[in-house]
Structure formats: C-alpha cells, structure tokens
Amino acid sequence: MEKYWFTYEDIHSTIRDLAERIRQSGYDADAIVAIGSGGFIPARILRTYIKKPIFAVGIAYYDDENKPTDTPHKVQWVDEVERKLTGKRILLVDEVDDSRTTLEYCIRELLTHKPASVAVAVLHNKDKEKRGVIPPEVKLYLAGRELEDRWICYPWDALDIEEQNRQAHAAR
Amino acid sequence: MEKYWFTYEDIHSTIRDLAERIRQSGYDADAIVAIGSGGFIPARILRTYIKKPIFAVGIAYYDDENKPTDTPHKVQWVDEVERKLTGKRILLVDEVDDSRTTLEYCIRELLTHKPASVAVAVLHNKDKEKRGVIPPEVKLYLAGRELEDRWICYPWDALDIEEQNRQAHAAR
Numbered sequence: 001m002e003k004y005w006f007t008y009e010d011i012h013s014t015i016r017d018l019a020e021r022i023r024q025s026g027y028d029a030d031a032i033v034a035i036g037s038g039g040f041i042p043a044r045i046l047r048t049y050i051k052k053p054i055f056a057v058g059i060a061y062y063d064d065e066n067k068p069t070d071t072p073h074k075v076q077w078v079d080e081v082e083r084k085l086t087g088k089r090i091l092l093v094d095e096v097d098d099s100r101t102t103l104e105y106c107i108r109e110l111l112t113h114k115p116a117s118v119a120v121a122v123l124h125n126k127d128k129e130k131r132g133v134i135p136p137e138v139k140l141y142l143a144g145r146e147l148e149d150r151w152i153c154y155p156w157d158a159l160d161i162e163e164q165n166r167q168a169h170a171a172r
Numbered sequence: 173m174e175k176y177w178f179t180y181e182d183i184h185s186t187i188r189d190l191a192e193r194i195r196q197s198g199y200d201a202d203a204i205v206a207i208g209s210g211g212f213i214p215a216r217i218l219r220t221y222i223k224k225p226i227f228a229v230g231i232a233y234y235d236d237e238n239k240p241t242d243t244p245h246k247v248q249w250v251d252e253v254e255r256k257l258t259g260k261r262i263l264l265v266d267e268v269d270d271s272r273t274t275l276e277y278c279i280r281e282l283l284t285h286k287p288a289s290v291a292v293a294v295l296h297n298k299d300k301e302k303r304g305v306i307p308p309e310v311k312l313y314l315a316g317r318e319l320e321d322r323w324i325c326y327p328w329d330a331l332d333i334e335e336q337n338r339q340a341h342a343a344r
Contacts, residue, residue: 007180008179008180008181008184008327009180009333009334009337012180012327012328012330012333013333016331016333034212034228036226036228037215037216037219037225037226040206040212040213040215040216040226040228041212041213041216041328043209043212044209044212044213044328045328047209048328048329048330048331049331053209053230053232053247054208054209054212054230055230055247055248056206056208056212056228056230056248058225058226058227058228060225075225075227076227076228076256084248155180155184156184156213156216156217156220157220158184158220159188159220159221161181161184161185161188162181165181
C-alpha cells in the first residue's frame with residue numbers, strides 16, 4: 001500500500017493553516033498540552049503562531065518490562081496538574097489521530113482535573129474506524145489534514161532526510 | 173549583525189551527526205530529557221537515532237504575572253522524578269547553549285535526584301562568555317555545531333517557512 005511522505009515544510013505549512021483555523025474558531029487557549037513524543041514537533045511549531053506555554057505529557061503502550069500493553073498509560077504527566085491546568089483553556093496537540101485511543105485517554109485524564117475547556121488539534125486525522133471517541137465535553141476538534149488510512153512517514157522519523165524529501169517530492 | 177538561518181534539514185543533519193558522536197563516545201543513555209520548549213524538536217529528532225524515551229522539563233524566565241525573572245524556574249518538571257530518573261543514565265537535550273544558565277540550572281536539578289550519570293547534547297553552542305558552568309559531574313558535553321555569538325533563526329520559529337529557507341540558502 002502506498003505511504004504518505006511529508007517534508008518538514010509540509011508539516012510547518014499544515015500547522016500554520018491549522019493555527020489560523022483555531023484562531024478563526026475563537027478558541028483562545030491558555031496552554032498547549034503536547035502528547036509526547038509525536039506531538040512535540042507539531043506543538044512546538046504551533047507555539048510560533050499561538051504564543052502559549054507548552055506542557056508535555058508522555059503516553060506509552062508498553063510496560064516497565066518493555067512488553068506491549070493494550071491500553072495506554074502515563075509515562076510522564078503534568079506536575080501539579082491541578083494548579084497548572086485547572087480552570088484553564090487547554091489545547092491538546094498530537095501528530096495523528098489514528099485509532100483515537102490515545103486522544104480519548106488523554107482527554108479523559110485532563111477532564112478529571114477540571115480545566116475550563118479542552119480543544120483538540122491534530123496534524124493529521126486518518127479516515128478509519130475509530131476505537132476511541134472524542135468526549136462531548138471537547139469544545140473543538142480540528143485536524144490539519146484528513147488522510148486515508150495509510151502509513152505516514154514523518155520527516156522526524158527519517159534516518160536519511162534527503163531520501164525522505166525525495167520520496168515526498170516524488171509522491172506529488 | 174549577521175544572523176544564522178537554518179532549515180529543518182540543516183537541523184536534522186546536525187542531530188544525525190551529533191547522535192553518531194554520542195554513539196562513538198560510548199555514552200549509552202537510558203532516557204532523553206528535553207528542555208522545553210526549545211529542546212523539544214532536537215530531542216524528538218535525536219530519538220530517531222537514539223531510541224530512548226523522552227521526558228520533558230519546562231523552564232521559564234518569567235513569573236506567574238508574566239514579569240521577567242533573573243533566574244530560571246521550573247514550569248513543568250518530571251513527575252515522580254525519583255522513580256523515573258534515579259539511577260538512570262540521562263541525556264539532557266536543548267537547542268542552544270547560550271549563556272549556559274538554563275543548562276546549569278537543569279543539570280543541578282537533575283543531579284539532586286541521583287541519576288547514574290548526566291550527559292549534555294545541544295544542537296548549537298555559542299562561542300561567548302558563559303554565566304553558567306557545566307558541573308564536573310557531567311560525563312559528556314557535545315554540541316552539534318559551534319557558532320559565533322549571533323542571533324539564530326530556527327525554522328520552527330518561522331512565520332513564513334519558505335522565506336526562512338530562502339534566507340538559509342542565501343546565507344550559504
């Protein structure tokens with residue numbers, strides 16, 4: 001099956017457009033919460049356009065013995081979450097909405113800490129059957145691009161960035 | 173004064189070379205600690221070459237009323253640091269070693285939690301008088317590139333990524 005290949009410039013431009021759509025929605029975030037490690041780069045680029053502090057949360061699908069787990073669990077969570085995020089308008093950021101499991105897990109964890117509101121911005125959403133749901137409390141859900149259910153090759157995962165760019169340009 | 177302009181591809185290649193030098197040093201990290209938000213992108217790229225979990229720490233130079241402070245303080249720190257990083261070989265990552273104040277602060281905070289060792293990898297080091305010091309406990313310090321003391325324009329800070337790339341290519 002054909003894969004998607006993106007350059008960093010593709011990602012940066014998608015985030016710029018996404019930031020503009022967030023602005024147009026009227027959602028005025030107090031803080032960006034990046035789901036690590038996939039959300040780190042999208043969140044950091046987004047901060048150039050939406051100048052808010054970034055908090056990072058880490059989620060894993062493996063246990064302490066490195067064995068796969070069915071459900072996600074927290075690797076690192078926001079310190080003193082109550083003080084930092086309670087009453088705040090949160091913008092949760094990740095690179096891809098795939099099965100939606102990670103997103104649902106993170107949203108539900110954040111909601112327990114009583115933020116003023118939660119919005120979700122993902123770089124890419126895959127058009128596929130989802131195992132997770134976006135809880136109704138979420139005020140806004142935006143995806144930078146809607147993609148088919150194919151493998152996505154992100155530039156930050158490239159061992160050879162020139163080859164990544166060749167593939168991305170060839171796929172146009 | 174002339175500025176430095178880098179493309180994402182420049183950054184990615186510098187990190188690839190830096191990862192190779194870390195490998196050659198024999199330093200075998202258990203965990204990457206990214207200093208946010210500047211260290212998020214270098215750390216995430218580094219993880220492609222050094223496949224270890226990333227923990228994020230946030231440092232700020234402004235207080236709760238958004239007023240500048242002379243010394244850095246923790247915005248977000250690693251949850252349950254004792255359990256996660258005690259006895260571990262840490263690789264601390266940031267984008268630039270400028271005055272060295274942030275690095276010294278983070279290293280000293282990490283050392284209080286008794287890691288097995290601390291190494292530091294920065295994308296860029298500026299050749300200038302430093303206000304902070306690298307504590308002698310640090311096993312390894314590597315910079316991807318040594319730069320003069322000029323303003324650095326990073327691609328993730330670009331409002332217009334095409335203009336960033338034009339400037340970076342023009343400066344060669």
